Amino acid sequence: MLKRVSITLRVSLLFALTSVFVLAGVGAFLYRSLEGQFAQRNTAELVGKVELVRYILAGVRSRQDVPLRRQHFAHVVVGHPSLYLAVLDEGGEVLFASSRLRLPEALLRAAVDASAAPTFTEVWQPSPDQRYRALAAWAGLASETNQRVLIALALDTTEQQALLATYRHHLVVALLSAGALAALVGFFVARQGMRPLKRMAATAYRISADYLSERLDVEHVPAELKQLATAFNAMLTRLEDAFGRLAGFSSDLAHELRTPINNLVGQTQVALTRTRPADEYRRVLESNLEELDRLSRMIADMLFLARADHAQVTLRTEVVDLRAELGKVAEFYEAHAQERSVRVVCAGEGRVTADRLLVQRAVSNLLSNAIRHTPEGGEVELLTARDDDGAVMVRVSNGGHGIPREHLGRVFDRFYRIDSARGSVHEGAGLGLAIVRSIMALHGGRVSVESVPDGITTFTLHFPAVLSGGGHGSDKAAQHTPPREAFHRKALTA
Numbered sequence: 235m236l237k238r239v240s241i242t243l244r245v246s247l248l249f250a251l252t253s254v255f256v257l258a259g260v261g262a263f264l265y266r267s268l269e270g271q272f273a274q275r276n277t278a279e280l281v282g283k284v285e286l287v288r289y290i291l292a293g294v295r296s297r298q299d300v301p302l303r304r305q306h307f308a309h310v311v312v313g314h315p316s317l318y319l320a321v322l323d324e325g326g327e328v329l330f331a332s333s334r335l336r337l338p339e340a341l342l343r344a345a346v347d348a349s350a351a352p353t354f355t356e357v358w359q360p361s362p363d364q365r366y367r368a369l370a371a372w373a374g375l376a377s378e379t380n381q382r383v384l385i386a387l388a389l390d391t392t393e394q395q396a397l398l399a400t401y402r403h404h405l406v407v408a409l410l411s412a413g414a415l416a417a418l419v420g421f422f423v424a425r426q427g428m429r430p431l432k433r434m435a436a437t438a439y440r441i442s443a444d445y446l447s448e449r450l451d452v453e454h455v456p457a458e459l460k461q462l463a464t465a466f467n468a469m470l471t472r473l474e475d476a477f478g479r480l481a482g483f484s485s486d487l488a489h490e491l492r493t494p495i496n497n498l499v500g501q502t503q504v505a506l507t508r509t510r511p512a513d514e515y516r517r518v519l520e521s522n523l524e525e526l527d528r529l530s531r532m533i534a535d536m537l538f539l540a541r542a543d544h545a546q547v548t549l550r551t552e553v554v555d556l557r558a559e560l561g562k563v564a565e566f567y568e569a570h571a572q573e574r575s576v577r578v579v580c581a582g583e584g585r586v587t588a589d590r591l592l593v594q595r596a597v598s599n600l601l602s603n604a605i606r607h608t609p610e611g612g613e614v615e616l617l618t619a620r621d622d623d624g625a626v627m628v629r630v631s632n633g634g635h636g637i638p639r640e641h642l643g644r645v646f647d648r649f650y651r652i653d654s655a656r657g658s659v660h661e662g663a664g665l666g667l668a669i670v671r672s673i674m675a676l677h678g679g680r681v682s683v684e685s686v687p688d689g690i691t692t693f694t695l696h697f698p699a700v701l702s703g704g705g706h707g708s709d710k711a712a713q714h715t716p717p718r719e720a721f722h723r724k725a726l727t728a
């Protein structure tokens with residue numbers, strides 16, 4: 235429930251509550267100190283009067299003479315309409331009283347000893363709206379008589395109580411008003427404070443797929459929101475990047491498909507312009523088949539990449555003897571290499587826990603590139619090695635022109651080719667290295683490349699030291715075997 239209350243409201247309520255608490259604390263403190271001051275002053279006054287009356291009594295010889303000093307006693311209370319004074323003898327008989335008031339017995343019994351100075355007074359409340367501060371004390375008469383009388387004093391504090399009640403009342407009113415005012419001020423302050431957030435929300439609303447370049451203004455945002463704005467902008471950058479790549483990929487795909495399909499349409503149209511001998515049709519069909527084969531391979535590669543992207547490729551991991559698998563791949567390419575007078579040599583050994591067919595596929599993609607780029611009579615080296623922390627690497631190196639530095643970062647991108655014009659029938663689609671990268675990512679490893687201009691180009695597969703078994707995705711996806719993969723399997727696992 236509280237979670238749904240707006241922050242503005244919460245802040246203003248908290249603000250109001252805090253103000254009320256602080257003001258109540260201050261008010262209570264001031265009230266207590268005022269009350270204490272009243273009590274102190276009343277006590278001091280009563281104590282002073284006791285001393286005065288004791289002084290008068292010290293000059294009286296016997297209790298019978300006490301009433302004779304009526305005049306003196308009257309002076310004690312004169313000008314003090316709220317002060318009551320009575321002098322009683324030891325039997326409780328009133329010798330002098332300034333009014334009819336009678337202090338309760340209990341109070342009189344607690345009277346202070348004649349030799350002691352009174353230090354405290356008592357509150358006496360005969361009825362709810364009457365309140366007195368009272369004091370009883372014994373007093374000795376002139377020394378030789380050895381008699382004592384009781385002084386009873388009471389100060390009517392009802393008026394002070396009324397004053398304190400008014401103060402309390404004002405305090406409550408002030409508190410309530412301050413609370414309401416604080417809530418109101420808090421509301422406006424909080425709303426002002428929330429403005430940057432609202433601005434952020436407005437910007438976020440404007441952002442759509444076609445408007446991903448919009449960014450939140452990080453400079454003019456309060457410190458607390460800076461982190462959020464920065465994270466949001468970073469997310470937008472990633473989204474824009476992914477969207478850009480997706481858009482680029484779609485347009486690349488359209489281009490890649492357009493040329494071979496145009497070729498197919500063109501050739502077929504030309505063939506159909508007139509009747510031709512059977513072997514001419516055959517040649518056209520063969521050429522079309524070659525093109526269709528290439529298209530089908532490209533589509534299979536793209537399917538594999540798409541499935542790998544969505545982690546739908548199930549890894550059938552096992553312990554793979556790299557020496558043996560590299561040998562198989564090299565053997566498969568032997569005829570092709572011989573055709574170009576290129577030698578393929580294998581060296582080193584190592585084992586990894588990986589999907590055997592995918593390892594073959596990665597090495598085969600690297601080797602086919604290497605053979606293609608090695609000058610005639612050159613050599614391609616397949617090397618397996620283990621680095622210090624137990625990770626296994628496979629290196630495929632070849633000589634040749636090498637890969638120019640500016641292309642090194644991009645050769646693993648889909649459809650990225652360096653040396654060919656798009657659509658040439660004999661060239662690859664530029665997906666081979668993208669597949670290698672995906673395969674290594676599926677294995678938790680990576681692929682890297684180094685190239686010296688007109689020197690050695692080396693692609694390295696880095697397998698992690700320990701590979702977790704199994705894989706992700708469903709078996710169903712893996713059963714969908716694309717033709718090129720099937721071709722690899724048949725050829726390489728035999």
Ligand SMILES: Nc1ncnc2c1ncn2[C@@H]1O[C@H](COP(=O)(O)OP(=O)(O)OP(=O)(O)O)[C@@H](O)[C@H]1O
Nearest residue numbers: 603604607645651652653662663664665666667691
């Ligand atoms: N060993 C190498 N030496 C020099 N250049 C290379 C080497 N391997 C790859 N390249 C360059 O990197 C580009 C991308 O390679 P990739 O394998 O992805 O595509 P492809 O071989 O052109 O097509 P595909 O592999 O899909 O048939 C190639 O066009 C090539 O120019």
Ligand SMILES: [Mg+2]
Nearest residue numbers: 603662666667
């Ligand atoms: Mg290739």
